[in-house]
Amino acid sequence: MGSLASDERELSCYDTVVSNGRTFLPLITYYDAEEDDHDDDDDFVFSIDSSLLVDPQNVWLGKVTGEGSNSIVHEGIYQSKPVAVKIFQLHKTSGISRRYKENFQREVTLLSRTNHENILKFVGACIEPTMMLITELMRGSNLQKYLWSVRPKCLELKLSISFALDISRAMEYLHANGIIHRDLKPSNVLLTEDKKHVKLGDFGLAREEVVDDMTCEAGTYRWMAPEIFSQDPIPFGVKKHYDHKVDVYSFAMVLWELLTNKVPFQGRRNITVAYAAAKNIRPSVEDLPEEIVPLLKSCWAQDPKARPEFTEITVFLANYLNSTEVIRPISTVVDMEQVEIKSNKDYSAAENKDNEIEKPYVVKIEEVGNNLNKDSSAAENKHHEIKKPKKRNCYLPNFLSCFGHRFSSWKIFGLCGK
The missing domain is CATH 3.30.200.20 (Phosphorylase Kinase; domain 1)
Structure with a gap:
């Protein structure tokens, strides 16, 4: 500064x-x-x-x-x-x-x-x-306002993936240090002044990952992982078991927004969004780049164990961004030089309107299980320094196997292709 x-x-x-x-x-x-x-x-x-x-x-x-x-x-x-x-x-x-x-x-x-x-x-x-x-001070405003300012057009695909990669790298760092964000959404992602990169902010709901139960329904319903939400009425402060994979689900929703420039579950009220997610209903993947769809489905899988780690997501996005010509039809791409971020007041009407639009077409992803991951290993300690990044099990070869046709010519740490 x-x-x-x-x-x-x-x-x-x-x-x-x-x-x-x-x-x-x-x-x-x-x-x-x-x-x-x-x-x-x-x-x-x-x-x-x-x-x-x-x-x-x-x-x-x-x-x-x-x-x-x-x-x-x-x-x-x-x-x-x-x-x-x-x-x-x-x-x-x-x-x-x-x-x-x-x-x-x-x-x-x-x-x-x-x-x-x-x-x-x-x-x-x-x-x-x-x-x-x-x-x-981040002069580029937040990602939510930025996306609102270019609607109904979409961001250039390369820029969308670049933003997603920045977010994934931030989350990879947090998880390596035993921190769960729990409120990953566009309004908590901030743009640099040149609007070429983003940074993660608002740690108001972040906490160190612990083996014991944590507060349920922490976060924002539209981006909240289903295992945090309770379908039955519960007293305030009740806790449930979940782990860092809740951030991976939220990331999937943010990535979907970056690709479509639409609100997830548009037309549904917040509480009904949570019920839909609990029933394994997800936003439509129609017309999205076919190479990205398997990544989205993996990240928002119902079973937290089936979701990849951010180390794997970062590898995929980096290689996708660097080894292919990432383009989008010109008619749907916003002219970046014409973008103007409006004041806070200009968006209140737009935000209310988003909740009144007809229910979108959604697709149901095959349910892969409901077991929760109970293998988190970070101990709760509010006042200690961040420990040396911990090493998580990496299932990169298995995760990327569904992209085999695309990665046949890629050399990702010697794991994909020859």
Whole structure:
């Protein structure tokens, strides 16, 4: 991240900073006048390493760039550099529930330990006067808004595969380090300013993989793996057994979106999407590149054991991208120079409309089983450093056997073709 332009001017009498025509206000002015709603029953004590914390007086907030159910993201300035500032709950920390404090601490801890070119870079965090996460600023918006901006056309196929490869590499890194994301979807994938690469963000639901049960129905229904969802009414906080393969299912839905520029299960409400996935119903693969269809079906298989590892997915996508002329009919390809990302407000109507369209044609993939994988090996420990990447069983030869006709001339680590 580069420093701000040299013409940056501090206007101390107004407590603002003006940079490149944008006005930034100090973070502390947002909370100075707010009443302290301290919960005396809340004895939660943060255990975030002090080296990760920053002085809130050095944080300045600009325009809002994104909003979630429990947070809001601003463009900001920290130490004269442009950053993204994610503020949780919009209340003083003393008025926030213990559960949200625990989630915030876990997100800060996990993100701060990552170091990968396709994962959002951590800058710092604050716990007072409010919970706040500072990261690098991604000026290309998120993948969801980007796809909306080019509809009804599709992205160039090569670009779609390139984005999918970036995501797969990020997920491969997380899984190698025992981290499950649990909320992989287009709105959590961020574009670089040149819109040629993407990075994975929002670790709000991420956690270290454990052998014991984990919270069920974590994530977003439209991209949620069926083993996380419960078809029977359950109390809040009930746990189920699942593993890192839930991210592979979510990846399949994102890949399908990249190829079609459509919403998975378009026309269905969120809860009905979960029921459909539980019944092994998947989006249509009609008109998709025939070489990609087996990969999609493997990734969204009903049985988690049948889904490939991201190491295998990365190998496939890299070779597919590099060894073939990846093209799409010109009439369906968007002119990248004409793309303009709109403001947040421009998409609210479009998002609602997506849920009202008639039910799409879907195909039913052959059910391959319902056994859950109970072989995860990472132990839960909130405060240890990331361990040396663990080695998972690789079934690359078997996984790629269904692509034999395509890989006959490829030399993938000596596993495919001669």
